[in-house]
Amino acid sequence: MGCLEAFLSQHFPCNMYERFKNLDDSIHCYDISLEEHDELNHTTYIQDMRIRHPHLALIGYGDDNPDYARWLCSGSIISDKYILTAAHCMFIPESGEIKFAALGTQQWPTDLRYWQIYKIVKIIVHPEYVPLSKYHDIALLKTAAKIIYNLEVIPACLQRFDYMPGEAIATGWNAIGHHKHPADILNGVPIIQFSHIACMEAFAKNRQLAYGYNSYIQACYGDGDYSNDVCEGDSGGPLQVFTNRRKAKCLHTILGVTSYGRACGHLGTAGLYTRIAAYVPWIESITGYLT
Template identity: 35%
Template structure:
């Protein structure tokens, strides 16, 4: 009888202890941000990190065998992007036909496979003097209805109105197969971008309707870490294939470029008159071909610098780490790209507003 009462007392004390823990305030050690102690099953953000990214959670205690974790009280920038990345992966084909292949040598580039970069987009511009449509900027599909590009690609020029149409699903501009052309209904440049500037050069295009998800049309993931943990990135685009002249490619090209350290890049642009702040490492990342004649060029602007997503849960998927912004000629000084991770919260608030509270 005494043993039975002891067991009941222990169970009751455990229940009281558990109830006291759940709902308590906690602080995330890594970010020093506030959180609440919740059961792991009740905290989707931490659960996704455990299941898909194999990150150990910060625990407050346990209820039986179930962890009580420190769940973020406010949304962590990047959490929506990571969740959406996992969602879009369901459209991936088998590994052996997803097209991933590192290339050693756009200027000096190779042709991309037909479904290798299913997030690649082209922005079409209407001529002011004719009915001609010109594909002048690149972009990356990042949701069912949004394309990420540079801010300077969104504005009207003396020859062309802003982007009117987005082309998806093809590697050859003239290929009718798998082709999706969708009208642009909204253009949003970053609020801190000033026309003609090279800073905060990032923008979003909203499509008239959601894309049809296929093996040839699927969003990329966004890279959320401020530090890029690899040495190479892959640039893709339909831009010029010559360092002199403007011979654009009808085929999507890919090229592997070195990620250039901040000091080297800054030294390359120290006399540039349009860089009053120099190269700003927080918001820009530089790439180049080293001693090889490889680079991005005219017509690639707005397109992505991407790396392979490392998680097995996101097979055949790329992370967009940068947007091709500007350079000096096509081969020479490093190209300067907008660093996507700095703008994650701004992107999420616009693209997924229902999840941004």
């Protein structure tokens, strides 16, 4: 084992770091699912989110050398072998094949030597997904090697129940507004859940949504007051909440996967997310049970 691998494999005490001080050291910082929705904390960590997104992944396409890969979609670490993302990220025209997942990507562009980069050996698209459609827009990527957890690389939990909070966080490199340059650090932006009627109006029947908005498998969030939304390049990234509960198993719980947006960063618009709770049985049929 090389020096870097040996360092990254060491257990670190949670209470050494502000972000981990409320987590239980005895079960490790990363090995700790939310049980009650009233424990979810949505907005108090926004500033810290600019430097702490340990479950985020960038997905690289095309070249076998990561130095020349195109990083076009996002995803989330959900176990030491699997990345959760959007199915439509498998079908980006002229992007080439998915080759890599980059983890610990707090800043970008940066020297790739500071990232953990894993080869992708298997792509699992939901069996009901149809390319160009926005239904069942969910997929899993399996890494060739076991993911090494550390302060910058920690999996998130999955939402297992139907409750969707009124506020959540969208995370990504481009989640800063329409026609703005991608950020050089990951951004977390607060967004609110739109009403069912507003979602039906925003995502009416069209070529990609043959039956319109489906609240059982989709959710729509955005912001009516600010230009907070997800943008191109954030596809596949998480809609999430944070918890600071003492016995929390994860720092973040993923509510949805970024699927589709009308116009990123425009006032009053909503983004469309694949609702995770509807797909936990399918996910765990592949990954095994996720604590």
